[in-house]
Amino acid sequence: MSAVFKSLEAGFEPMTETRLDDVLAIEAVTYAHPWSRGNFADSLRSGYQAQMLAAGDSILGYFVAMKGVDEVHLLNITVAPPMQGQGWSRVMLDALALWSRAQGAQWLWLEVRQRNARAQQVYERYGFRRVGERKAYYPDGPGRREDAIVMSFKL
Numbered sequence: 215m216s217a218v219f220k221s222l223e224a225g226f227e228p229m230t231e232t233r234l235d236d237v238l239a240i241e242a243v244t245y246a247h248p249w250s251r252g253n254f255a256d257s258l259r260s261g262y263q264a265q266m267l268a269a270g271d272s273i274l275g276y277f278v279a280m281k282g283v284d285e286v287h288l289l290n291i292t293v294a295p296p297m298q299g300q301g302w303s304r305v306m307l308d309a310l311a312l313w314s315r316a317q318g319a320q321w322l323w324l325e326v327r328q329r330n331a332r333a334q335q336v337y338e339r340y341g342f343r344r345v346g347e348r349k350a351y352y353p354d355g356p357g358r359r360e361d362a363i364v365m366s367f368k369l
Contacts, residue, residue: 224274226309229264231255236273237266240294247353249290254278257289263313267306275302279310286314288324303336315369322369325362327352334363342367 241248275293350359
């Protein structure tokens with residue numbers, strides 16, 4: 215991973231309002247129900263941890279997380295489709311775990327769509343465990359909802 219990471223000269227930078235068009239373009243091609251500009255803007259205004267993994271002007275991925283009392287809740291983590299399958303989600307999860315520990319968090323939490331087996335596998339390989347379910351949590355088209363799997367990771 216380090217050779218790939220170095221060759222791309224990639225690094226983390228804070229997500230900003232000025233880069234939201236780029237983030238939204240990735241979001242739109244990645245998800246059937248993407249976050250809106252308002253979702254991202256509200257997260258930034260609220261001071262959530264919002265980081266982009268970038269190489270030059272290209273965004274490889276990003277994440278948004280909310281700090282709680284002794285936990286951090288991962289709200290969105292996305293790898294740009296052309297970069298998927300190359301280990302970038304693990305790089306971002308490592309960065310999030312490091313930041314979370316520095317904040318005094320004991321746990322990372324997230325929800326993932328029940329049908330998103332690929333993401334569930336990524337999280338399980340990282341060490342997250344299934345701890346519950348949220349019924350009808352995600353929008354899934356007109357009048358439909360999809361359940362979420364709740365996962366946690368002990369820091």
